[in-house]
Amino acid sequence: MAEQRTAADTLVDRLVDWGVEAIFGLPGDGINGLMEALRKRRDRIRYVHVRHEEVAAMAAVGYAKFTGRLGVCFATSGPGAVHLLNGLLDAKVEQAPLLAITGMSYHDLIGTSYLQDINTDYLFNDIALYNQRIMGPAHVTNVVDYAVRTALSQRGPAHLAFPIDYQAAPAGSGTRYVRNVPGHTSTTFRAPVRVPCRADLEAAAQALAGRTKVAILAGAGARGAGDELEAVAELLGAPIVKAQLGKDCVPDDSPYTTGPIGLVGSLPSEEALEQCDALLIVGSTMPYIEYYPKPGQAVCVQIDDKPERMGLRHPVDVPLCGDAGATLAALRPLLTRNDDRGFLTRAQEGMARWWELMAERGSRTDVPMKPQVPAWALNDALAPDAIVCGDSGTVTTWAARQIKLRRGQAFSFSGTNCSMAAGLPYAIGAQTAYPGRQVVVFTGDGSLTMQLGDFLTAVQHDLPIKVVVVRNDTLGLIKWEQMVFLGNPEYGVDVAPLDFVKFAEACGAKGVRIDDPRRCGAQLADALATDGPVIVECVVDQHEPPMPARVRKDQVSKLAKALRSGTPNRNRIALDMVKDLLDEASFQASPARAIPDRAGHALSGLAGRLRNRADDEHSE
Ligand SMILES: Cc1ncc(C[n+]2csc(CCOP(=O)(O)OP(=O)(O)O)c2C)c(N)n1
Ligand SMILES: [Mg+2]
Numbered sequence: 001m002a003e004q005r006t007a008a009d010t011l012v013d014r015l016v017d018w019g020v021e022a023i024f025g026l027p028g029d030g031i032n033g034l035m036e037a038l039r040k041r042r043d044r045i046r047y048v049h050v051r052h053e054e055v056a057a058m059a060a061v062g063y064a065k066f067t068g069r070l071g072v073c074f075a076t077s078g079p080g081a082v083h084l085l086n087g088l089l090d091a092k093v094e095q096a097p098l099l100a101i102t103g104m105s106y107h108d109l110i111g112t113s114y115l116q117d118i119n120t121d122y123l124f125n126d127i128a129l130y131n132q133r134i135m136g137p138a139h140v141t142n143v144v145d146y147a148v149r150t151a152l153s154q155r156g157p158a159h160l161a162f163p164i165d166y167q168a169a170p171a172g173s174g175t176r177y178v179r180n181v182p183g184h185t186s187t188t189f190r191a192p193v194r195v196p197c198r199a200d201l202e203a204a205a206q207a208l209a210g211r212t213k214v215a216i217l218a219g220a221g222a223r224g225a226g227d228e229l230e231a232v233a234e235l236l237g238a239p240i241v242k243a244q245l246g247k248d249c250v251p252d253d254s255p256y257t258t259g260p261i262g263l264v265g266s267l268p269s270e271e272a273l274e275q276c277d278a279l280l281i282v283g284s285t286m287p288y289i290e291y292y293p294k295p296g297q298a299v300c301v302q303i304d305d306k307p308e309r310m311g312l313r314h315p316v317d318v319p320l321c322g323d324a325g326a327t328l329a330a331l332r333p334l335l336t337r338n339d340d341r342g343f344l345t346r347a348q349e350g351m352a353r354w355w356e357l358m359a360e361r362g363s364r365t366d367v368p369m370k371p372q373v374p375a376w377a378l379n380d381a382l383a384p385d386a387i388v389c390g391d392s393g394t395v396t397t398w399a400a401r402q403i404k405l406r407r408g409q410a411f412s413f414s415g416t417n418c419s420m421a422a423g424l425p426y427a428i429g430a431q432t433a434y435p436g437r438q439v440v441v442f443t444g445d446g447s448l449t450m451q452l453g454d455f456l457t458a459v460q461h462d463l464p465i466k467v468v469v470v471r472n473d474t475l476g477l478i479k480w481e482q483m484v485f486l487g488n489p490e491y492g493v494d495v496a497p498l499d500f501v502k503f504a505e506a507c508g509a510k511g512v513r514i515d516d517p518r519r520c521g522a523q524l525a526d527a528l529a530t531d532g533p534v535i536v537e538c539v540v541d542q543h544e545p546p547m548p549a550r551v552r553k554d555q556v557s558k559l560a561k562a563l564r565s566g567t568p569n570r571n572r573i574a575l576d577m578v579k580d581l582l583d584e585a586s587f588q589a590s591p592a593r594a595i596p597d598r599a600g601h602a603l604s605g606l607a608g609r610l611r612n613r614a615d616d617e618h619s620e
Pocket of ligand 1: 392394395396418420443447448472474475477478495
């Protein structure tokens with residue numbers, strides 16, 4: 001007897017028709033009907049079995065971010081669906097096209113306190129851009145098509161709740177209303193190419209004409225538009241300041257970029273936005289509003305494909321609603337060349353000094369090793385087409401500043417959603433999409449231990465992901481925020497030390513420990529050249545401060561207050577800061593450049609006293 005086709009078969013076939021090649025999830029009795037359909041199509045759609053449903057959704061986000069295609073995930077009803085939630089939020093905030101499928105109670109037991117009974121469509125109501133409950137086999141194709149189209153066109157999460165009994169029901173069973181004509185919807189999607197009208201482009205060109213200090217702020221929306229961006233930067237003599245989500249829109253060694261901005265930013269980026277008389281924003285709503293030019297300082301042209309985002313962070317004179325690449329290409333011929341190259345030249349000189357400082361911080365030989373050292377060493381170890389997945393924490397700062405991304409390399413992290421533990425899941429998604437590329441996670445010990453079980457996903461699926469974990473035994477970023485933003489002693493941030501090398505080995509993978517800065521480069525290069533998944537544990541100085549490029553007075557006084565009011569290891573922290581200042585005194589891009597010689601002598605004396613006290617502190 002021919003096998004009966006189910007409604008779940010209809011759903012999975014439709015996903016295959018949409019070109020879906022991979023799906024991330026974890027089974028349960030609420031979704032086993034879908035599992036059977038996946039099993040039967042395992043040669044057409046790759047099922048990646050994760051250890052936690054959040055990772056399934058985050059992996060789908062990573063897949064979407066690095067491919068521009070739809071990411072798909074699933075979970076069982078109740079707790080499985082709840083676990084997916086943060087990944088859906090990530091897709092929404094980070095604007096990644098995602099389809100989530102969740103199981104739901106039997107259609108005629110919904111709302112009866114049945115096993116794992118939660119209305120998953122209600123649960124995702126505040127997050128999903130498209131959110132429907134499948135009402136029977138005849139409903140499946142219609143909602144799958146619309147869900148996929150919505151996720152792709154609005155770049156966000158769509159969700160389908162699939163009652164258990166409907167999943168396994170015969171595909172042709174149930175009622176079909178007469179107007180629901182079979183075959184009336186199709187797998188049609190063509191991404192529009194949006195270009196603003198000629199009048200708007202001319203207005204933008206006019207607004208920028210004659211300006212001699214133009215800065216460009218580029219974000220995630222500028223990814224893939226790097227050539228156009230650099231061509232416009234050349235015409236306008238404009239430095240490109242990059243929001244961290246746009247780190248790979250132009251390479252870090254482009255002569256036009258001043259690198260990152262915000263708390264994790266560079267001094268030349270800060271100066272460019274502080275001094276510019278015109279601002280061209282391309283695909284960015286970078287959230288650190290205090291780093292934008294002051295309202296009224298600069299004429300502003302903003303390119304974004306979402307009109308509601310115009311003027312979100314900075315007043316806009318000419319909004320250009322369109323795609324970054326196409327809009328820049330249409331704008332370029334209308335622009336007047338800025339022959340005054342002073343602003344760009346000064347930014348380039350500033351960047352040369354900034355890279356000297358980054359090299360100094362990245363090559364220090366102190367023990368414990370400085371966290372900047374492994375980040376800097378990655379520059380020699382990364383493959384030309386490496387994909388780097390970052391994470392939330394002080395690690396964001398080291399990745400933003402020390403990793404000098406080259407043309408052909410890609411980077412992302414959970415930026416605006418700023419979720420911890422996105423790095424490994426994003427890498428699972430990226431490596432699934434690109435089995436032949438080097439995929440590297442740069443993460444913290446807090447983040448990695450949040451989803452550590454999913455290192456096994458990499459092992460199980462032969463995903464040769466390299467996890468570089470910065471081990472400082474603390475939730476470093478929060479420790480510094482408590483002190484520098486609030487003036488409070490650190491509290492509740494210790495992370496119990498874990499031997500990641502043993503953990504990797506227990507998983508059947510390779511583990512490498514790096515604690516000697518002099519051997520860091522060679523060890524990292526070896527680890528990245530090893531076959532299969534690897535965890536590289538970098539043991540670092542937990543007291544190294546992730547200071548902004550320019551330190552404000554109130555930050556110093558808050559920190560002093562925190563140290564006075566009982567922060568553990570306060571002498572060690574103070575010693576690290578004083579030593580950093582002394583080491584960097586001759587670097588123009590360092591905050592230490594402003595310290596007069598006489599104060600330098602006093603600081604050396606202070607360092608000696610702090611060292612004694614720190615030793616006592618250690619033996620207390
Ligand atoms: C899911 C989630 N929980 C909490 C936070 C707040 N948070 C941001 S960074 C961070 C610490 C990260 O620690 P770790 O991974 O060890 O990196 P480090 O700061 O030490 O470099 C925390 C708790 C968050 N962003 N996301
Ligand atoms: Mg940490």
